[in-house]
Amino acid sequence: MKLTIIGVGLIGGSIALKLREKHFVDYIYGVDYSEQHLREAKELEIIDEASPLENAVKNSDLIIVAIPVDSAKKNLESVLALINDQQTVMDVGSTKSGIVQAANLHKNRNRFVAFHPMWGTENSGPKSAISDSFTGRAGVICDKEDSAPDALKMVEQVAEHLEMNLLYMDAESxxxxxxxxxxxxxxxxxxxxxxxxxxxxxxxxxxxxxxxxxxxxxxxxxxxxxxxxxxxxxxxxxxxxxxxxxxxxxxxxxxxxxxxxxxxxxxxxxxxxxxxxxxx
Amino acid sequence: MKLTIIGVGLIGGSIALKLREKHFVDYIYGVDYSEQHLREAKELEIIDEASPLENAVKNSDLIIVAIPVDSAKKNLESVLALINDQQTVMDVGSTKSGIVQAANLHKNRNRFVAFHPMWGTENSGPKSAISDSFTGRAGVICDKEDSAPDALKMVEQVAEHLEMNLLYMDAESxxxxxxxxxxxxxxxxxxxxxxxxxxxxxxxxxxxxxxxxxxxxxxxxxxxxxxxxxxxxxxxxxxxxxxxxxxxxxxxxxxxxxxxxxxxxxxxxxxxxxxxxxxx
CATH class of the missing domain: 1.10.3660.10 (6-phosphogluconate dehydrogenase C-terminal like domain)
Structure with missing residues (x-):
């Protein structure tokens, strides 16, 4: 399975490391505005290839948006516009109402799953990524009824491979x-x-x-x-x-x-x- | 050397464990109002003997007052009244002006050294004691000029055996x-x-x-x-x-x-x- 990580930082990097280790994905594209982060992510084998957004998204089964919540909200529209109904998009942001509202405006809404892995440190960047970060932590899926069953299942599998405890709630709660x-x-x-x-x-x-x-x-x-x-x-x-x-x-x-x-x-x-x- | 620990809890217990491990003391009296803490401290080999205050103090070279700062202030007077000029008394409290003021009223003031090891956890009691707790932490001696040189040296040796970084300041600072x-x-x-x-x-x-x-x-x-x-x-x-x-x-x-x-x-x-x- 092919994965795109948009934002190869602490969270995106840690997820990529773990999903590769678990053989859940076998090829990872990295998208980031920071050339340095892309270089570091490649060196650390977090990603296989640094790529422009469109190429990465078009070639991936799963796209994980792992950038600050304001950029994620803006970015989501372009990502959803690029995908077909076999692909899944998820985010990892710490707030959920904003991104869900943005997703709700899009015709591909049901390919998106709102996710929040409850882990973080005070550090940032690919060098801070740790593959076992998420084990035993809470992973929250929001508004699951608005996602297609297969997209939801994909994100549930991600959470499982990250060894997180899954919870479901609406974005506002x-x-x-x-x-x-x-x-x-x-x-x-x-x-x-x-x-x-x-x-x-x-x-x-x-x-x-x-x-x-x-x-x-x-x-x-x-x-x-x-x-x-x-x-x-x-x-x-x-x-x-x-x-x-x-x-x-x-x-x-x-x-x-x-x-x-x-x-x-x-x-x-x-x-x-x-x-x-x-x-x- | 013989040691009395007044208050065989988290701090007193941790100090006792380390000083014994380092062979700085070879016999430890425990004084505590809690029979249960004394029993636990004996079982954990934190102390050799549970003892009434007077017996313990009279037989010890060093007396460490490791009880809450209000009790320590009250207790100090009775302890200082029991000792001679070969013995040393130190406290480990988190505030220093109060106990120093109490000590200053006593004729044996110079046998007392005000000490604060900057370590603690949210736990209490002898079962929480950990011998290596203090390594690399700050240990503060206050108003050192009011202690006799040999008493000061004794406490500096304690801090050294606890592997603390020693600092000196006045109690108010x-x-x-x-x-x-x-x-x-x-x-x-x-x-x-x-x-x-x-x-x-x-x-x-x-x-x-x-x-x-x-x-x-x-x-x-x-x-x-x-x-x-x-x-x-x-x-x-x-x-x-x-x-x-x-x-x-x-x-x-x-x-x-x-x-x-x-x-x-x-x-x-x-x-x-x-x-x-x-x-x-």
């Missing part, structure tokens, strides 16, 4: 849940980094004192704006809703401290500890 | 820096957990969708109030100062989104990305 579970984590982490950078002018001290706790909460703050600005933009309403709630929760800690109300502070912490039972 | 680097991370993590628990009523969905990013930012929210309420209480002013700044930083993200000002959003993220260069 997906965007609500990921605002809580993923997008807000990135904002708090960015804001935490900015707080420390603002208050702690002695960079050496940050570096020397940084504990594992700090590194772990601030890790996501290394994530690039090219990926995250479009996500926040597409999921603006949900993200704002959760962000407002988060500021409210922080104000409770502030109020407990200001009023020396340590019983309340303890109650807030005990409530947060419940996450232990949920996350294992 | 320590508490300012740790508010930025460690304490605020815990508050944001608690508040994030409370946000998700408030907004996301479907616990199954949290569990199924939780990405590695979410787990990593929310990990600290599992930390117990017994340890953290006293830390926030003792470091109240610094923590409030950083918390206010953090809320200000979050409001900038809110404002950028509300106003669809994506250039500003990108600028905020690019600034946060600078943490990459500092943290490696």
């Amino acid at each position: 997906h965007d609500v849940h990921t605002a809580y579970i993923s997008h807000i984590s990135h904002i708090t982490s960015y804001a935490l980094a900015n707080t420390v950078l603002e208050k702690e002018r002695e960079e050496d001290t940050i570096f020397q004192l940084a504990s594992s706790g700090f590194s772990s909460t601030v890790r996501l703050a290394k994530s690039h704006p090219e990926m995250w600005v479009p996500i926040f933009r597409q999921n603006k309403e949900n993200v704002l809703d959760v962000l407002n709630e988060h500021i409210t929760q922080l104000r409770k800690f502030k109020s407990a401290l200001e009023k020396d109300n340590y019983e309340y502070l303890e109650e807030l912490i005990r409530n947060a500890n419940k996450i232990r039972g949920i996350l294992k | 320590h508490d300012v820096h740790t508010a930025y680097i460690s304490h605020i991370s815990h508050i944001t993590s608690y508040a994030l957990a409370n946000t998700v628990l408030e907004k996301e009523r479907e616990e199954d969905t949290i569990f199924q969708l939780a990405s590695s990013g979410f787990s990593s930012t929310v990990r600290l929210a599992k930390s117990h109030p017994e340890m953290w309420v006293p830390i926030f209480r003792q470091n109240k002013e610094n923590v409030l100062d950083v918390l206010n700044e953090h809320i200000t930083q979050l409001r900038k993200f809110k404002s950028a989104l509300e106003k669809d000002n994506y250039e500003y959003l990108e600028e905020l993220i690019r600034n946060a990305n600078k943490i990459r260069g500092i943290l490696k």
Whole structure:
């Protein structure tokens, strides 16, 4: 089977590595605006051939759109216009309502499957790709009833070869849940980094004192704006809703401290500890 | 050499394991109000003997106070009252001004060394103890000029056997820096957990969708109030100062989104990305 990866970065690269390793695909075209990424992807045997979009898409059974969500939305139309009813297109974006709306306008809508593999790191580019990244993670297929059965089955097989736990939901629910579970984590982490950078002018001290706790909460703050600005933009309403709630929760800690109300502070912490039972 | 560990939990237990492994100590007394923790510590060979405070302290060359910072402050006086000028007392608390103030009132002040090993996990109790925990982490000695040279040297040797990178600063600076680097991370993590628990009523969905990013930012929210309420209480002013700044930083993200000002959003993220260069 032949595969096109549009965007040979962290996610696209990791998927390509795994699908080749599992012999699910035997030839991979790479499409990317970055010549350097294409070169690196070839060297790392992520792709067999760097190719212009049209040639790659026309020759592939499966096309995976793995670029930032704003570009993916724009790009999808050209890809759907190039394919026939034997081919399948999927995306891997962190927001789903936007791309599904774009797909819904197209006559080839049913060849598209909206997919979100719930994995990522703060790194980017083909050099960051890791073949086993997805094992045991959640993979979400959205609005499955709008995809042709054979296209859906193709993406289910991809998820299976990536060793992901499949979930199904509608695109709008997906965007609500990921605002809580993923997008807000990135904002708090960015804001935490900015707080420390603002208050702690002695960079050496940050570096020397940084504990594992700090590194772990601030890790996501290394994530690039090219990926995250479009996500926040597409999921603006949900993200704002959760962000407002988060500021409210922080104000409770502030109020407990200001009023020396340590019983309340303890109650807030005990409530947060419940996450232990949920996350294992 | 004989050692007393007051508080055979995560930190006290981990130190005991490592110092025994390195043959720095050959007999360890455990003091704890929890009979169960003492039993577990004995089974795990963290301690040789569970003992009442007075017996343990009188028979030890080194006494390590490894209990929550409010109890440590109270406890220190009784310990210092029991020792002679050949013995050394150190603590391992996450705040330093409070305990140093308590020590300063005592005639045996110079037998005490204020120490903070910058490591911890969200777990507690002797079963969580890990001997190699401290390797490569920062270990901070505060107000070293107030400790006798031989007591200071003893604690420097402890840090060396724990394989920590030693830093020296005054207690007040320590508490300012740790508010930025460690304490605020815990508050944001608690508040994030409370946000998700408030907004996301479907616990199954949290569990199924939780990405590695979410787990990593929310990990600290599992930390117990017994340890953290006293830390926030003792470091109240610094923590409030950083918390206010953090809320200000979050409001900038809110404002950028509300106003669809994506250039500003990108600028905020690019600034946060600078943490990459500092943290490696």
